[in-house]
Amino acid sequence: MKTDNVEYTGFSGWVDPPADALPALTEEITCQVAVVGGGLGGMSTALRLAERGQDVVLLEAEFCGHGSSSRNAGQLAGAPGGDLQLLDLLFRKKMPGMVRLAEHAAHFVEDLIRKYDIDCDYEPTGNVFAAVSRGQMGRVRRVAKILRRAGGHVELGTSEELGIPRGFLGGMREVIGGMMNPGKFTLGVRRALLSSSAQVFERTKVTDVTRDGGQVVLTTPRGKVRANRVVLATNAFAGEWDITPRRLSVPIWVIEVETEPIDPARLAAMGWTSRSGLVTQHAIMENYRLTSRGTIVFGVRRLERGTTYPLPRKKPDPALVEELAGAFATRFPALADVAVERAWGGWIAITSSWLPLAGQIDDNVFYSVACNGHGLAQAPYVGSLIADLIVDGERHEDLEALWAKKPKFPRPMMMGPLGLRTIWAVDRFNDLVNGSRRNARRGAVPVA
Ligand SMILES: Cc1cc2nc3c(=O)[nH]c(=O)nc-3n(C[C@H](O)[C@H](O)[C@H](O)COP(=O)(O)OP(=O)(O)OC[C@H]3O[C@@H](n4cnc5c(N)ncnc54)[C@H](O)[C@@H]3O)c2cc1C
Secondary structure: OEOOOOEEOOOOOOOOOOOOOOOOOOOEEEEEEEEEOOOHHHHHHHHHHHHOOOOEEEEOOOOOOOOHHHOOOOEEOOOOOOOHHHHHHHHHHHHHHHHHHHHHHHHHHHHHHHHOOOOOOOEOOOEEEEEOOHHHHHHHHHHHHHHHHOOOOEEEEEHHHHOOOOOOOEEEEEOOOEEOOHHHHHHHHHHHHHHOOOEEEOOOOOOEEEEEOOEEEEEEOOEEEEEEEEEEOOHHHHHHOOOOOOOOOEEEEEEEEEEOOOOHHHHHOOOOOOOOEEEEOOOOOEEEEEOOOOOEEEEEOOOEEOOOOOOOOOOOOHHHHHHHHHHHHHHOHHHOOOEEEEEEEEEEEEOOOOOOEEEEEOOOEEEEEOOOOOHHHHHHHHHHHHHHHHHHOOOOHHHHHHEOOOOOOOOOOOOOHHHHHHHHHHHHHHHHHHHHHHHHHOOOOOOO
């Protein structure tokens, strides 16, 4: 695969930043509810609060959609993220709630697209847990059993039965969900928010969150907001303030890359008839998806831990782009000559349990964070449920499923740079073994 002319972007490959970024807050204001962070989580919280008649202010450091909401792979998942076998082992009682939450979240986003008539190239294709080896196929079968037992809607099949490329052995389709251009979706939600009664200030970074009497005070470089309630929706950036619960999540940098447009006849020859997005069953997944512009977007494979705040502005590491291109050529040998056109990345938040979380600090600060790389559906859904909790005073059963009773969290395991490198190395070892087996079956000499 050619990687000599890649555009490394500091934002997203899906859309350009909006041309109408709003001015910063320059005064002291008061409101009923203030939301910090204008990703899908924060925007959907503010939108819902505005629709329910609340006096709401949203503060965003850059522009709404600047974070991972516009940068992700656009695979709207209908199942929980993380290692589902491990989660089932540790949290079996929670699994039905997590599965229900994931499915409801995907439907919520589909409703949002319809309600605000958002043109985001959405295709309800589902997504497939795709196996690249017999070992991964065994894992997929076990995961399918876990999800079915928890009430999930999934189907198992060979690559032909699932309509996915023949480089994969088969897999399990999450029937609910699909794929979209997440940049267009996020800017569509931004437009809906700006048309609502919510007051939105962009270019307004909250530098401190304190309490004064019964109110919460948000300090920004040129102004202040005094609010009765505050919702923290800054995802990976949550660790910047003292008020954030310790060890709530760790920030992790992941990337996506996009090919040049591919000849439709070559795409058709791959047998990817379902167009479902794919995620491999490595410990750190690879994802692959078709786009409506005739390209393939793919990524992740390596997790990079953020260790200092503020989190740095980053562009993808060319060595990782090279590595992802190598993986692409293995999974899609017929397209090995296609070029990578652009690459981008973003910060996600991972919790120590790998379960999504929401909770409350005292009675007036709410947080929802860490959909563990599955927030395209879950962040906006959980955000709207927090808005309903603020208005109604009651938690929906899906919010209850992820509610942290106390803001106390264990130290995350294997999330340091060495732990992440070890997980990556185990994946590569398994790839090597499986590649050797594949070659042996074809009669070729295994590569040592
Ligand atoms: C490369 C990549 C691929 C992914 N692929 C998928 C996928 O296919 N499917 C899926 O479901 N999920 C995926 N995800 C995860 C998904 O994008 C996130 O879980 C989701 O977008 C989180 O939304 P959010 O609103 O919580 O956070 P964000 O979109 O990150 O929003 C947080 C916002 O807070 C703002 N902010 C931060 N600090 C402050 C401050 N101090 N004051 C004011 N504002 C502040 C930021 O500027 C940002 O706009 C992916 C993520 C990445 C990066």
